[in-house]
Amino acid sequence: MQNKLWGYRRPDGRMGVRNHVLILPTITCATQAAHQITQLVHGTVSFIHQHGCAQVGADYEQTFRTYVGLGTNSNVYGVVVLGLGCETHQAREIAAEIAKSGKPVEVVSIQDYGGTLMAIAQGAKIAAQMVQDASALSREPFDFSELIVGTECGGSDACSGLSANPAVGVVSDLIVDHGGTAILAETTELIGAEHLLADRAVDDKVAKRVYEVIQAMENRAIRMGVDIRTGNPSPGNIKGGLTTLEEKSLGAAAKAGTRPLQELIDYAQIPSKKGLVWMDTPGHDIEQLTGMVAGGAQIVLFTSGRGTPTGSPIAPVIKIATNTPMFEKMKDNMDVNAGTIIEGTETIEDVGRRIFAEIVSVASGKLTKSEILKQHDFGIWRIGPTF
Amino acid sequence: METVYKTVMMKPQDNVAVALSNIPAGTVVQMKCRGKIMTVKLKDLIEFGHKFAVVPIKSGEDVIKYGEVIGLAVKDIAVGEHVHIHNVEGKRGRGDKMSHAK
Numbered sequence: 001m002q003n004k005l006w007g008y009r010r011p012d013g014r015m016g017v018r019n020h021v022l023i024l025p026t027i028t029c030a031t032q033a034a035h036q037i038t039q040l041v042h043g044t045v046s047f048i049h050q051h052g053c054a055q056v057g058a059d060y061e062q063t064f065r066t067y068v069g070l071g072t073n074s075n076v077y078g079v080v081v082l083g084l085g086c087e088t089h090q091a092r093e094i095a096a097e098i099a100k101s102g103k104p105v106e107v108v109s110i111q112d113y114g115g116t117l118m119a120i121a122q123g124a125k126i127a128a129q130m131v132q133d134a135s136a137l138s139r140e141p142f143d144f145s146e147l148i149v150g151t152e153c154g155g156s157d158a159c160s161g162l163s164a165n166p167a168v169g170v171v172s173d174l175i176v177d178h179g180g181t182a183i184l185a186e187t188t189e190l191i192g193a194e195h196l197l198a199d200r201a202v203d204d205k206v207a208k209r210v211y212e213v214i215q216a217m218e219n220r221a222i223r224m225g226v227d228i229r230t231g232n233p234s235p236g237n238i239k240g241g242l243t244t245l246e247e248k249s250l251g252a253a254a255k256a257g258t259r260p261l262q263e264l265i266d267y268a269q270i271p272s273k274k275g276l277v278w279m280d281t282p283g284h285d286i287e288q289l290t291g292m293v294a295g296g297a298q299i300v301l302f303t304s305g306r307g308t309p310t311g312s313p314i315a316p317v318i319k320i321a322t323n324t325p326m327f328e329k330m331k332d333n334m335d336v337n338a339g340t341i342i343e344g345t346e347t348i349e350d351v352g353r354r355i356f357a358e359i360v361s362v363a364s365g366k367l368t369k370s371e372i373l374k375q376h377d378f379g380i381w382r383i384g385p386t387f
Numbered sequence: 388m389e390t391v392y393k394t395v396m397m398k399p400q401d402n403v404a405v406a407l408s409n410i411p412a413g414t415v416v417q418m419k420c421r422g423k424i425m426t427v428k429l430k431d432l433i434e435f436g437h438k439f440a441v442v443p444i445k446s447g448e449d450v451i452k453y454g455e456v457i458g459l460a461v462k463d464i465a466v467g468e469h470v471h472i473h474n475v476e477g478k479r480g481r482g483d484k485m486s487h488a489k
């Protein structure tokens with residue numbers, strides 16, 4: 001199996017599989033200007049969001065950590081942090097944190113630069129120079145020990161737990177065996193499967209944390225006085241044959257393969273260990289994706305039974321269909337078909353090896369469907385109210 | 388009549404299996420799971436990805452798939468009957484069952 005990957009070495013030593021210049025709007029009010037800059041300057045990416053002001057406490061910190069994590073992700077060459085000026089999430093503070101990684105970072109403020117058009121002009125000028133500097137870099141070889149791969153399932157059906165998720169489990173084991181890091185996430189969708197993962201924890205501390213984060217997530221639904229099934233499994237999951245959250249969870253947990261669980265990290269936190277790690281995120285696809293990319297994932301594997309366009313502005317997302325009819329119907333969006341397992345023409349291990357080979361190609365430059373379609377999704381898991 | 392419709396039963400202790408295509412009511416399907424062979428006559432149309440009971444499940448009993456509990460039967464379920472949200476509830480995240488629920 002070809003295991004050599006080709007990527008970009010960053011000043012902090014981490015390897016990127018893409019070479020983006022990120023226009024990072026720290027506040028809703030700056031997202032339109034940031035989008036305009038991406039229209040003007042080739043090689044830049046950004047995202048629209050509704051955050052960055054009137055946030056406090058742990059909720060403020062989680063959003064701050066997410067912005068910084070996206071800026072420091074090794075797929076990003078340099079960052080233009082674009083602020084309005086009066087927001088709680090100050091562009092200068094976020095830029096200062098990102099700058100610790102050693103990569104180029106500049107700040108543009110709409111209020112300081114005399115309005116939207118001046119800020120766009122200034123941001124575009126800085127971004128244009130960064131893009132040219134980025135383009136002068138060459139890819140160099142690296143191996144799986146420097147790769148963090150996020151795993152995710154969205155729009156699940158009853159095949160998810162039979163085909164694509166177990167195949168991703170094979171890949172997760174392969175990544176771990178090659179010295180890399182695989183992130184398991186979506187705590188909500190592990191409710192009912194937590195005992196299986198706690199049994200694989202490296203120590204009692206990690207096992208205890210597994211039960212703590214599961215209970216905290218379950219309690220959020222209980223406090224609202226509702227059956228969690230009113231939101232998860234979703235109507236599409238139910239149509240696909242999934243009856244309860246526990247059933248969905250047992251299928252989702254198959255993505256975690258069989259290796260020991262090394263640590264349990266907070267949302268948008270960078271793993272401190274290699275191997276299999278669990279990031280505490282909600283089941284919401286885009287919030288989970290954003291959290292894993294902010295946690296340093298250079299590539300994300302995403303399984304779907306119903307089909308989804310999901311993509312990230314920063315990390316390539318390899319989307320894996322659980323069944324062939326959906327793969328054929330949504331070829332614009334799906335990268336790999338695991339439906340062959342259902343038909344009996346390939347084994348779970350066969351498909352796992354095929355996905356692993358796709359990671360090698362994508363890490364070295366092959367574009368995924370969501371990158372080609374510019375599907376730049378972004379969503380932060382908010383854990384407090386807006387004031 | 389016995390047919391070639393594909394189904395899958397994950398663990399021998401499971402009380403449900405999954406249809407791998409749309410299977411009409413009245414079809415007799417056979418499941419093999421780690422040496423255990425079961426034959427079931429379907430009472431309902433079972434759509435692709437949906438579950439049916441392979442043994443009788445009484446109201447109040449756990450529904451087992453992957454060898455694990457996936458929920459609670461809220462009606463008696465006969466062999467070959469469709470097993471889904473009309474006769475099974477989740478046991479987790481049930482804020483509606485708490486005293487403060489409206």
